[in-house]
Amino acid sequence: MTLIVHQSDATDPTVVGGKAAALSNLARFGFNPPAFFVITESAFRPGKTGPVAVRGLNVSLGAALDALGPGPYAVRSSGRAEDGAEHSHAGQFDTVLNVSGGRVLQAAKQVWQSGFSETVATYRAVKSGGGAEAPSIIVQRMIDATAAGVAFSADPVTGQRNTVVVSAVKGLGDALVSGEVDGEDWTIDPAGQAECAQASPEVLTPDQAHKIAALARKAEQAFGVPQDIEWAFDADGLHILQARPITTELRPAALKDDRLTIFDNSNIVESYPGMVSPLTYSFALHVYSRVYRAFVQLLGVSDSAVAQNATIFDNLLGRIDGRVYYNLVNWYNALALLPGFSLNRDYMETMMGVSEPMPREITDAIGPAPAKGARKVVEYAKLATVAGGLVWQAVRLPRTRRNFYARLNDVLGRNLDINAANATDLAAEYRHIESTLLDRWDAPLINDFLCMIAFGASRNLLHKWLGEDGLLLHNDVMIGQGDIVSAEPAQRIARMGGLVRDAGIADQLGAECRIETLAAFPSIAAEVQSYLDKFGDRCTEELKLESIPLRDDPSSLLMAVAASAARPEGKRHIGNEPDWKTQFPANPLKRQLSKWIVGWAKARVRDRENLRFERTRIFGHARRVFLGIGREFSARGLLSEPRDVFHLTTHEVLGAVEGFSLSPNLKAIVAQRQSEDEAASRRLDPPERIEIRGPAIAPIWAQNAEVDNDPERVKTGTGCSAGHVTAQARVIRDPRTEALQPGDILVARHTDPGWIAVFSNAAAIVVERGSLLSHSAIVARELGIPCVVGLKGATQWIKDGETLSVDGASGKVERCDGA
Known part of the structure; x- marks a missing residue:
């Protein structure tokens, strides 16, 4: 008869009970539970006054306790049916804790006898049936638990x-x-x-x-x-x-689903940084769907192919924890539709602008195999057709642009008084924006694509023929265009700053940041109002509908004017027409070709920036329309306040007006999303790339690890505006809540037109993202300050307050402290 079983041998639940067998398995699996042994149920027999130990138990128990080590001990049950998959018997048997070595036998008898208690009999009658039986007993070293x-x-x-x-x-x-x-x-x-x-x-x-x-x-x-x-x-x-x-019934386990979805924000975060409202996200989702349908059609994809792949274009974006991401697999699927994809997969992948390559699992499964033989000839023929189409689009571009501006002016020039319009009229106005502009985004789309081609081709040509001097010449011509609308705000702020300086109110304006400060200076007030009339839709994160534009809060503009007044008048960059004869004295063919392609590229860059400004005006109009609908919903008690409309999607807003909504309880929808977004805003940003298998509704990711200190003293980005400055660095993440002191070097992850107040105080600009055509590069040239873009990881590498040296020509940035 077995009386004592060591933990390593306690594997048979019919001998040692379910709980002891589970503990033994835990030890075998490496969990290291507190050491134990088992007294089998046969070690006792019923007596007149209680359990009686069988012969030999005392000796075996003493030896087992010696081997187990000093107490105190926990003495608990391990019945054959206990801790099973169907019934746990949790809490039905007795457990005795903090038992000394001399009391283990008495405690074991108590646990053994509890198998015949009324509570156990009742439990078995209800749960499992069967008669009463004694459990085996576990003797285990106690944990001094905190x-x-x-x-x-x-x-x-x-x-x-x-x-x-x-x-x-x-x-x-x-x-x-x-x-x-x-x-x-x-x-x-x-x-x-x-x-x-x-x-x-x-x-x-x-x-x-x-x-x-x-x-x-x-x-x-x-x-x-x-x-x-x-x-x-x-x-x-x-x-x-x-x-x-666990013995309670659980939901069935999900079936295996290995479909891979990849979310990546390494590019789109420049347009939609941080938390993005449901209204903005749904608006952007529609715009991206319509624009990129038109884009692939422009490049030769048939209407039927676009229709067959509608799901791809409808799902180019994702919203993860309140942040906007690209759905990369769908972008790759869209690229795979393009003529010539099988000829140069790698080049087309670079068009997505992401920091990590796509996994082979995706690339191998999408699109045709590399073209060979006769199929290669067919693909080149398709590319030739596309090239011919692009040439035709380039010829027609002035007409396309004029028609776009006509539609734009039709929308923005309508006499709808948003403050007096009802919800039906406002919904109809949005539908007009949608059908007239958002669904017919031809001029910006064609110009942007031709700009990318012309900019790259002209830059490569000058580099090939003139070396590094050619690149500097290209930068000077492309960025230093005074007729680019992106440069106008800096010019006008400098002019207003001069007026404020002459009036002697720079300190007062900077402290108060109120229009009323200018009441006694009508000429300055008129200049400010003129600025707001043209640029009133600009603001920080201006592509977000929930952002507050300058026309509603001009304080950042007034701060920029005051800062401009307080700083010495800078040397504004003036772009001059290159002396092509000096550049190519002996080769008139190269001279004329360079002059033509650079001039054409320059025009495309100008139109690109000017059309992007018109996009800002369109988005601003849409913002006012949705706020008007929010006002009407609030007046009818559908929303608590007008700005709650930003927590609804465009589909929900329009559905509530036009009659296809699913729920009339808009307040409940808003409350749920406000709660979700508030919680998301308190969490760290998700990582740049997230991969998920199966349904992509709730991605899971590991939190970003702390970035180790980078010991590098010098790094190089893209120099965009010449000049050399050594000054204190100030890392700015939100220009609405963080300020830059005059003479500091601005260090940022990205910038947009809403950063103009910060730019006005900067001695130099260093930006993690961007290119030679970024807004920060254009404004820096107008302000005459050094600028470096594309310095990846700058906001982690550079410490706030340290001394920094910036060379805006070479792109070199050096940390000076501790050198």
Whole structure:
């Protein structure tokens, strides 16, 4: 007869019971539970006054305790049906804690006798049936717990898998397990977010909750089914005490789904940084769908092919934790439709502008194989047809542009008084914007593509024929165009700054930032109003509909004017026509070709910037229309306030007016999204790239790791505006809440026209993203200050407040402190 079983041999639940077999398996799987041995149920027999130890138990028990080590011990049950997959018997048998070596035999008798209690008999009658029987008994070394409790690797209440539920108490967990006290409850979701039900956790830290969740998931992986574990923290760390299958019914496990979706924001974050409202996201989703349908059709993709791949174009973007991302797989699918894709996959991939290549799993499965033989000839013929079409579009571009401006002026010149228009009229106005401009985005689309080709070709040509001097000449011609609308704000702010300086009110205007400050200076007030009439739709993050434009809050403009007044008048860049005869004295053919292609590229750059300004005006008009609808919804009690409209999608807004909405409870939709976005805004930005398999509704990612200090002293970006400055660096992430002191070097991840107030104080500009045609490059040239763009990781590499040296010609940036 076996009386004592060592933990390594306690594998048969029919001998040692379910709980002991589970503990033995935990040890075999490397979990290292507290050491134990098992007293089998046959070690006792019923007596008149209680259990009686069979012959030889005392000797065997003494030897087992010596081998186990000093107490105190936990003495608990391990019935054959206990901790099974169907019934756990949790809390039905007795458990005795903090037992000394001399009292283990008495405690074991108590646990053995509990198998015949009325509570166990009732439980079996209800749950499992069968007669009463004694359990085996586990004798286990005690943990001197600082905190203990239970954890479920799946939520036993909701049945949700991959959600860990933890309950914790200070000290030992026996009172929690028995139901005598309530624990501190935590939930750890599949994304790794730990949330405590109590407002002020007192038992666990979020890090400890994550460790417990990882332990529960590891136990589930080891046993193959969701687990209910008991755990404890002591001075040595976290320990698992027990593990049993969760016996409540859970939701069925999801079927395997390996479809890969890749979200990447390495490019689009320049247009839509940070949190983006549902209205802006849905608006952008529609615009991207319409524009890129037209783009591939322009490049020779048939209407039928576009229609067959409608899902690709309707899903070019994703919104992850409130941030906008490209859906890269769909972008790659769209590129694969283009003629010539099979001839040069690698080049076309670079058109996506992302920082990491696509995985082979995607690239190998999409698009035709590399063209060979006769098919290669066919592909080149298709490319020739596309090239011919582009030439025709280039010839027709002036007419296309005139027609676009005519439609634009038709939309913006309508006599609709938004403040007096009802919801029906406002929805009709948006539909007019949509059909007249957003769905017919031809001039900006064609010009942008021709600009990309002309800019690259002219730059490469001058570099080939004139070397590095050719690149400098190209920069000077392309960026230093005074007739680019992007340069006009800097020019006008400088002029207004001069007027403010002459009036002696720079300090007052900078301190107050109110239009009323200019009441006694009508000429300055008129200049400011003229600026707002033309540029009133510009603002920080101007492509977001929820952004507040200058016409509604001109404080950043007034700050820029005051800053301009306080700084010495800069040397404005004036672009001069190159002396082509000097550049090519002996080759008139090269001279004429260079002059023509540079001039044509310059015109495309100018039109590109000017058309982007018109985009700002269109978006500004759409913003006012949606705010008008929000006003009407608020007046009718559908929304609490007009700006709540930004928490709805365009489909929901228009559906509420036109009659195809699904829910009349817009307030509830807004409240849910406000809550979700508020929580998302408190979290760190998701990583630049996220990969997910299966449904892409709830991506999971690891939090960004802390970036190690980069010891490099010198890095080089793209020089855009000549000059050399050494000054204090100021890292600015949000120009609405952070200020730049005059003479500081601005360091930013990206910029847009709303940064003009910051630019006006900058001695130099360093930007992580961007190109020679970026807004920051154009404005820097107008202000006459050095500028370097494309310095990847600049906001992590450069420390706020350190001394920086910037060479705007070479693109070299040097950290000077500690050198």
